[in-house]
Amino acid sequence: MTARFWTGARRPRASAAGLRARGFMVAAAFLLCALLPVAQLAASGRADAAPADPLRDTWTLAVTQFDVSGLPHARRAAGDVIVRNLVERLGEVSFRIRLDPELAFYESYEWRRSVQETARALAARQNDRALLLFRGEPGWRYRRELRRIEEDIELLQAELARREAEAPRISAEPRFALTQAARDGVFPAPPAVGAERRFVQAQNADGFLAGEIFEFHGRFFVRLRVYALYADGIVFEDDIIFSMYDIGGAVDEIAVRLASALSGAPPARLAVAAYPPDALILIDHGFAGTGEVEAMDRPPGTVTIAVEAGGWIPQAVEVELAAGELAQVEVVLAPQQLAEVFIDVPDTPRVAVYHGARFVGETPLAIMLPADVPAYIALEGADGAMARAIIPVPSMLDDPFNFAFTLRIPPPGDRRVNNARRRFYWSFAGVWGTLATWWIASGITNGRIMALGQPGATMDFYLGTRRAFNISTGASIMMVPAIGYAIFELTRYLGAANESAVQVIRPEARRR
Secondary structure: OOOOOOOOOOOOOOOHHHHHHHHHHHHHHHHHHHHHHHHHHHHHHHHHHOOOOOEOOEEEEEEOOOEEEEOOHHHHHHHHHHHHHHHHHHOOOOEOOOOHHHHHHHHHHHHHHHHHHHHHHHHHHHHHHHHHHHHOOOHHHHHHHHHHHHHHHHHHHHHHHHHHHOOOOEOOOOEEEEOHHHHOOOOOOOOOOOOHHHHHHHOOOOEEEEEEEEEEOOEEEEEEEEEEOOOOEEEEEEEEEEOHHHHHHHHHHHHHHHHHHHHOOOOEEEEEEEEOOOOEEEEOOEEEEEOEEEEEEEOOEEEEEEEEOOOEOOEEEEEEEOOOOEEEEEEEOOEOOEEEEEEEOOOOOOOEEEEOOEEEEEOOEEEEEEOOOOEEEEEEOOOOOEEEEEEOOOOOOOOOEEEEOOOEOOOOOHHHHHHHHHHHHHHHHHHHHHHHHHHHHHHHHHHHHHHHOOOOOOHHHHHHHHHHHHHHHHHHHHHHHHHHHHHHHHHHHHHHHHOOOOEEOOOOOOOO
16 A cells, blocks of 8 residues: 655645535535524424423323122122122223313322422532532533533423423323223232322322122112322222112112212113013113113213013114213014024924923914024924934915924933044144154264265164164055044044034925
């Protein structure tokens, strides 16, 4: 490599194009430095103009274990059902209205937290400035770091003043939610007296529900209480007494009162009228009455009303209830169309016929069934022969449809299915065992064959290689019958399992 250097005092002159390029770069750099603060100011102006999202937009409730020690052991399972049904109903609450005391508490809480965070950051930077003198940095680096720390301190002081002057914006209608443990059905033990605040903070919640269930003269007595963080005390307490037969309605009643207290909104009222007058009315899968249900309190939200009656088409509707609203719902069922179906067993008269579990007569039999609804029909002969099937009931009403059944003696029970399943599992294990044997023996054989050409191979080593080869070959030969036997046992298992399956039969030709 040849090194070049200048021996004279004169340096080569830059060309005109090079000077123009350097001037353009300097001008671009100056323009960028001038526009950068403007861009930052515009960006900060846009960020300040955008309204901040309200804080505390979720109100979370934890659920603790209910004290059921006052119940007899035979009834403690019912106590657990009451708690889980109550938690399930609380899952329907969607929002909470915060009143002024709660808003003031969370505003003060968030204001202190925000100011403390900024104050801690300011104190840390002031500490860095005090320690900078003792770090022994060179003068130019010390002045650079000092200037940077002073700028950070000035910004943090301005931020601290802004946060001290501004009150944080708290959501007035946060979303109501249960803790993940409550949704999973895991309820921690309730806290001791005086430890409620720490318990709520540990659960990352805004309050908790506790209660006890005990027996009172043969009835259930349920007492509930809700602790809220903002009040640092009990904000709701209620109790109800009911019998075992009224457990569904009692849970609904106390759930409505509890949901209304937690949501902070007045409950909605719902009245239902149904036709025909003897129709069953179910509200959220719970029995509410027949024909007509008087106005009852319900938590705001979506409610499902199902109405059904024999000989009528069932109907289900969903209603959105608003807080303080009286909703009157009328459900009129349409009559169920019937089709005539003729059931017979050729050459075997007087066979008992069951529609579901209800005895309807003996063959030959013509019965009226709901149209366009599959029907489960079971037949039992005098000799123990049986037939079961699902028949598709047609919608045509002019002629009856003929369904011919064939009776047979049912299989002896589950023993045959269990034996067939066991044999299939053993055959399947045999396939995997044969495959593992072939894979291991083949690996040993290949390794030994590669080592036979090396010096020092003995006759015993050769005979061992021969045995490994024979095992590998035998396993590969046995693979085919093992797979075939497994397929055979699988077929037998499926056949035995499907012997008792309910078949779907189609109607034969119409008859007068």
